[in-house]
Amino acid sequence: DTGSAAAIPINEVDIAYVTPVTIGTPPQTLMLDLDTGSSDLWVFSSLTPSNQVRGQEIYSPTKSSTSKLLSGHTWSIRYGDGSGSRGTVYTDNFTIGGLEVKSQAVQAALEVSSSFTQEQSLDGLVGLGFSALNTVRPSSQLTFFDNARPNLDEEVFTADLKYHATGSYDFGFIDSKKYAGNITYTAVQQSPGYWTHSLSGYSVGSGAFQASQISGISDTGTTLVYLPTAIVTAYYRQVQGAQNSQYYGGYVFPCSSTLPTFTFGIEGARFTIPASYINYTRISPTSTTCYGGLQSSSGLGINIFGDVALKAAFVVFSGTNPPRIGFAIK
Numbered sequence: 001d002t003g004s005a006a007a008i009p010i011n012e013v014d015i016a017y018v019t020p021v022t023i024g025t026p027p028q029t030l031m032l033d034l035d036t037g038s039s040d041l042w043v044f045s046s047l048t049p050s051n052q053v054r055g056q057e058i059y060s061p062t063k064s065s066t067s068k069l070l071s072g073h074t075w076s077i078r079y080g081d082g083s084g085s086r087g088t089v090y091t092d093n094f095t096i097g098g099l100e101v102k103s104q105a106v107q108a109a110l111e112v113s114s115s116f117t118q119e120q121s122l123d124g125l126v127g128l129g130f131s132a133l134n135t136v137r138p139s140s141q142l143t144f145f146d147n148a149r150p151n152l153d154e155e156v157f158t159a160d161l162k163y164h165a166t167g168s169y170d171f172g173f174i175d176s177k178k179y180a181g182n183i184t185y186t187a188v189q190q191s192p193g194y195w196t197h198s199l200s201g202y203s204v205g206s207g208a209f210q211a212s213q214i215s216g217i218s219d220t221g222t223t224l225v226y227l228p229t230a231i232v233t234a235y236y237r238q239v240q241g242a243q244n245s246q247y248y249g250g251y252v253f254p255c256s257s258t259l260p261t262f263t264f265g266i267e268g269a270r271f272t273i274p275a276s277y278i279n280y281t282r283i284s285p286t287s288t289t290c291y292g293g294l295q296s297s298s299g300l301g302i303n304i305f306g307d308v309a310l311k312a313a314f315v316v317f318s319g320t321n322p323p324r325i326g327f328a329i330k
Ligand SMILES: Cc1c(C=O)c(-c2nnc3c4c(C[n+]5cc6c(C)n(C)c(C)c6c(Cl)n5)n(C)c(C)c4cnn23)c(C)n1C
Pocket: 015, 016, 033, 037, 079, 080, 081, 082, 083, 119, 122, 219, 221, 222, 223, 224, 300, 304
């Protein structure tokens, strides 16, 4: 089997991408954020208190003839930005881009934090990390990818995220029309459950490539890129008027400043993030101060290759044994 679905930016600065999925019988369509940085599939539901729902589509298990309560099971998740949700669990038919998994664990939210309530275009998440990270208890549940794997033509899914445009996620095949040249693969360390791998180094603008192993996670659910302070300061040293603002919680600079590109290495291959991706957003609609798409990972305990980096490449998440991740120019 294979599947292919759109990855649609939810706002004009690609703060997150959502993908239409269908759940249950008859099919209920929700727009979910496919997130390689977590492993819970959770949705706004008919069980979510109405004062926590503001425009989101909801999953109503009672309206689905194929839903089954996974009795006695609960879940609770906290994300890197402090947001979170918790709830109960059903199994139901779940389809992304024509690829169906019967009896997928669908985690119905009983409570969501305010940042989810405020984001009306996001109806939940589909975790595509390793199932070891799933928070359902007493027995953890498998991700959509892990459930689909035995039926996939190839044990892969790919992410083709785009800058200010709709991209795609494919399951079970690698579409050679979506990239140029070769795919460079590198090893993935799957514990504790993220798609953890190393960059082989970086360069700023036209500067020399600095070879160094930088371990981090490729995370489609994180907006920006978080790298070691030494690398980030080297980058913003090239930006007139840049400063690391306590007030704004990161590197900001005059929107009129010229930004260099940022290049990262995967093994021997090189991928360049255009300056426009790193000139992320004005700190407020009328401000002339802009917030950077490259920020420091100090204090996070992990480096995160988020959407600002991933949208500069075609990325193959390979569930082979051992797992690996591949990057190609597009
Ligand atoms: C260690 C870490 C992160 C780890 O991942 C992280 C982060 N970065 N984007 C996101 C997340 C997103 C993407 N996302 C980011 C958003 C921001 C910054 N704002 C203002 C809105 C309205 C957002 C929405 Cl709707 N969506 N989503 C949906 C979730 C659940 C995230 C959790 N964390 N997260 C941050 C900011 N930090 C420090």
